[in-house]
Every structure is written in C-alpha cells, then in structure tokens.
Amino acid sequence: MQTTKTLRLDKALCDMGYGTRSEVKKMITQGRVKIDGxxxxxxxxxxxxxxxxxSVDGAEVFYNMYEYRMLNKPAGVISATEDPRQKTVLDLxxxxxxxxxxxxxxxxxxxxxxxxLLTNDxxxxxxxxxxxxxxxKTYFVRLDGSVGSEVIRGMEAGMQIDDADGSFTALPAQIxxxxxxxxxxxxxxxxxxxxxxRMFAAFGLTVKYLKRMTMGSLALDAxxxxxxxxxxxxxxxxxxxxxVNHEHF
Numbered sequence: 001m002q003t004t005k006t007l008r009l010d011k012a013l014c015d016m017g018y019g020t021r022s023e024v025k026k027m028i029t030q031g032r033v034k035i036d037g038x039x040x041x042x043x044x045x046x047x048x049x050x051x052x053x054x055s056v057d058g059a060e061v062f063y064n065m066y067e068y069r070m071l072n073k074p075a076g077v078i079s080a081t082e083d084p085r086q087k088t089v090l091d092l093x094x095x096x097x098x099x100x101x102x103x104x105x106x107x108x109x110x111x112x113x114x115x116x117l118l119t120n121d122x123x124x125x126x127x128x129x130x131x132x133x134x135x136x137k138t139y140f141v142r143l144d145g146s147v148g149s150e151v152i153r154g155m156e157a158g159m160q161i162d163d164a165d166g167s168f169t170a171l172p173a174q175i176x177x178x179x180x181x182x183x184x185x186x187x188x189x190x191x192x193x194x195x196x197x198r199m200f201a202a203f204g205l206t207v208k209y210l211k212r213m214t215m216g217s218l219a220l221d222a223x224x225x226x227x228x229x230x231x232x233x234x235x236x237x238x239x240x241x242x243x244v245n246h247e248h249f
Contacts, residue, residue, distance in 0.1 A: 074226035079107035114212035127244035142209035
C-alpha cells in the first residue's frame with residue numbers, strides 16, 4: 001500500500017487513530033512511543049515512516065497513506081461518518097491503527113446488511129460511484145412473494161420506475177433464483193435511492209431482507225460476522241483499481 005515519507009510524530013499517530021492531538025502528545029511525553037527502539041518524548045519529532053520502525057507500547061505502528069477496509073454492515077447502523085443519535089459504520093471500526101479519515105463508498109440503508117467498502121482514497125471512491133462506470137452490485141433479497149417469470153423478464157429487460165421517490169430508468173439487471181421462490185440474487189448497475197426495493201415494489205413485492213454480497217470484483221468475506229471488518233488484500237485493491245480505470249465494467 002502507498003505510504004508517506006516524513007511526518008511529525010504526533011500527526012502520524014493521530015492519523016492512525018491513536019487519539020486526539022492532545023492525547024497523542026500525552027502518550028509521547030509518558031514515554032510510550034519509540035522510534036527504532038529509542039523512546040521519543042518530543043511530539044514534533046519527525047519520523048521517516050518508510051525507513052524507521054515506530055511503536056506504541058511495544059507494538060509496531062504500520063502507517064498507510066490509504067486504507068481500504070471491507071465491512072460486513074449489520075442492520076441498525078447508518079452509512080455515515082458521524083451522527084449524534086445513531087451508531088455509524090465508522091463507530092464499528094474505530095480503534096488504534098485504523099485511519100481516522102475513512103468514509104463509506106456509497107451507502108446501504110439502515111436495515112440493509114452486507115458489503116460496504118471504507119476508505120480514505122477519494123479517487124477510487126469517486127470512480128466506483130461514478131454513473132459512467134456502471135459498477136455491478138449484487139444483493140441477496142428475501143421477499144414477501146414469489147419471484148416469477150414476469151418479474152425476471154421485466155428486470156432483465158430494464159425498467160422505468162415511477163413512484164413517490166421520483167423516477168428513473170433502471171439498466172437491465174441480472175436475476176438468479178434460489179431453491180426458494182421468495183429469494184433471489186439481483187445484480188444492478190446503478191446506485192439509485194432504495195433502488196432494489198423500488199424495483200421489486202414495481203411488481204407488487206416487498207423486500208423483507210436485503211444484503212449486499214459484491215461490489216465490482218470485491219466480494220463479502222464469508223468469515224466476517226455482522227459488524228466485523230478487515231483490510232483488503234493487495235490483490236483485491238489492485239483488481240478494483242484496474243476495473244475502475246476502464247470506462248465500463
């Protein structure tokens with residue numbers, strides 16, 4: 001991953017979620033921070049993060065300019081960076097070693113679960129959300145009725161949505177049914193407001209459960225429980241970047 005070269009010690013630790021500037025300064029003056037094994041007590045000390053080993057309380061600090069984190073978003077949490085009343089997706093990943101300037105790439109409704117990418121790489125986020133890119137997103141959906149042939153044909157042909165939330169023309173979607181006729185996987189190529197729910201509602205079906213499984217080539221790690229996250233691998237990051245550099249997926 002891309003790293004920076006030289007930073008003030010307190011800024012480097014703040015960036016990586018070790019506390020506020022004042023909290024980090026206190027940590028440094030207490031002798032809890034070392035550079036190359038030597039205790040440092042000056043918060044304005046410069047540190048070369050590509051050549052030196054930085055540690056806090058004996059644990060090495062790995063500084064990354066950009067962080068890419070996959071979250072299995074649970075229901076009841078909002079896709080926002082902060083909120084005075086409700087728990088946000090960033091509340092789930094706060095902690096030492098996690099960059100403080102992460103933001104969700106797009107959003108999932110409060111009752112929707114599944115894959116959400118968190119990053120501070122604004123260029124990648126913009127490209128993944130660009131309408132020109134048509135990044136595919138696959139959802140598992142459970143409905144209050146059957147996914148019949150009429151629904152499948154209508155969605156796979158593309159459809160006009162006109163409802164209380166406005167109107168838009170959905171690009172042709174892909175539908176994969178399961179053994180239960182009330183469940184399916186749907187792949188869409190836009191990210192309109194409540195799009196999956198509105199598409200099924202056009203056929204008189206109500207979405208009872210919704211979970212995002214993929215976004216581009218990125219697939220939800222099945223080992224992540226709701227609320228858990230992990231860093232993307234270098235392979236996952238490189239694959240996403242290669243994809244969004246093409247005009248269409």
